[in-house]
Amino acid sequence: MMLQGLHAPMPSAFSAAEIALEAIVDLDTFPIHDLQHPKRKSLVADCYESLQETGCAHIPRFMRQDAIEAMREEVSRLRKDIRRSEDTVNAYFTNDDDSLPLEHPKRHFMSRRSAFINSDKLEFQSILRQFYDSDVIVHFLSDCLGVAPIYRWADPLARNPYSVMQEGDHFPWHFDGNDFTVSILVQQSEGGGDFEYCPNLRNPYDENFDGVSAVLGGDRNPVHVLTLQPGDLQLFKGRYSLHSVTPIVGKTERIIALPTYVTDPYAVNRPHHAKTVYGEALPIHFERERAVRADNLID
Template sequence: MAALIPKCVNGSVYQAARAFCRQEILEKGLCEIPNFLTSTAVTKILSSAERVKGLGKGFRSSEEHNVYLEDNAETTTAVDTVLRTVSFPSSKVLLNQAELQEDCPELLELFRWPGLRGLLQEAFALPKLFCSADPLGGVYLNFFERGDRLGWHFDRSAFSVNLILRECPRGQGTWPPGAFMYIPDSKGFFDANPNFDLATLQSGSNPSSSVGLNPTVVPDLKPGTLYLFAGHRSLHCVSENTTDTVRVNAIFTYNLEPNVSLNQYTRQKFFGS
């Protein structure tokens, strides 16, 4: 079994994660696995990815969306709540699977490795999982440059896998720059309070506990950390990157059904082609 683990993965870390991931997802909706990727692989993938990006590949995506990831065009006035109407900006540069596959074979190997799917199945108690069949969106890289961020949202999918390759240095303020943060198990609260003033989430202090939410959590993610996340349960975002360090991570897309691809509209919106 161990022989089948890709060289870029720390085998003992992976084996240990198989044993604790389910409990973490049940308790926190998030399972962090530090040192999942070897530091050699982190360095190699980063330098290859930046070289490819330097050749002019990649797509800068900028959009406005509400917390349910509905963009302006999708937002109807039928349910005119604050949560549905307040929009947040998101922007980043994406390097899609077709652009990275030759230079970052480790990411393709990881994406197709049954062991990664097995980990996700274990964590989320899923009977079966399939690699996305999309030629651009199966595995892709995100680059958060200065000014980029991901606005507050709930994922549409119940599960996600995110591999951290580089994080921004932490500053002095309440919220670190370019950092993933989430309000654990907040879906019920926001469903019950559709007119909640989201501006309070933007302020410098942590307002969550005072209004009946769990306090906002900012996990201390490191290069090489893999994290599994139940992103439909917990409102989350990536804070604005106010530094010159580019945050880089890889997203792996799996589906409950085989042969799922993005439709043309979504592919255009996400990847620009």
């Protein structure tokens, strides 16, 4: 068998001994490293229940404020690497398919304007990368989800980016290519920037095109809205829950870190999705384009 070329210029993972988790998370309040601690057990139970009920769990002030400040400073040093993009997309990030009737949700295109600092641009000592590389965090999230094993995503651009949204930017209704996403708000906009989601609108056995069409057409019944504060952690099932970010209002950017997790450690975003949202498709996106999705869902 031929070995594929390395996709990263250098190995990027921190070892456990290099990650000072107590500098990132207040481990007295959230003793996620101590598997038998009653506080961990009750936090996991609360998150699990919330994920079952609404596809989403919210832990206010999970991150230490000085870690959030360090992340904000990292974003300001990486401004040159912010990739802005503007286009029209459907909820699945696929091309138009004119063999389908016009009212099919795959043919419903919406404008999108957003910007990311892709994961491959994070600084060497990035707090966000340390958070992402922490096995304690992965284990905690896996317990909250009740899904094991989960993995960090293989996608070199989308696995752990910062989203940096300016006035008027918005992210329309969509499903993610990965299974689970953590959102850590770093900076709040003055207005807008709300995360809206429809819990479990599809599942691996049912695309529920009628339900998706209804929301795209304006049905607000299944819609939940979450407003985060800086330092809050949100965990949600973005592959099953249709979600969006409402337009940003005011001059202050909305900055959010988006560490992502998967049940399939091989698959990455399709090239069209990578190019549309993250600004480029790398060799790995083409090499793995035909990898069969474990869940058969569209993306």
